[in-house]
Amino acid sequence: MKYVIRGAIYNILCILVFGAIYTFLRKEFTLDQNMSKYIAPDIIDFIFLSTTIQAGVGVSMIYPMSNTVKLVMMTQQYFMILSNLMLLYFVTL
Secondary structure: OHHHHHHHHHHHHHHHHHHHHHHHOHHHEEEOOOOOOOOOOOHHHHHHHHHHHHHOOOOOOEEEOOHHHHHHHHHHHHHHHHHHHHHHHHHOO
């Protein structure tokens, strides 16, 4: 049970930290053209982006424009893959 709680805390922290990083790098993102005339992305949009990446879905209305942001997004995906592999390892012990 403690591995599940630690895994949940780890995922929530990853979502919040990467959401803050994406908010800091907000100028490096672009919105879907249908949505860009209606809203400007704020912290909730970037936490949503971070949640979809961490969940493995990866669908969002926000798209990266620079290679720097693409590398940060790939880093979050690697953290997600690593956490899933660690969870599988501890469950199969």
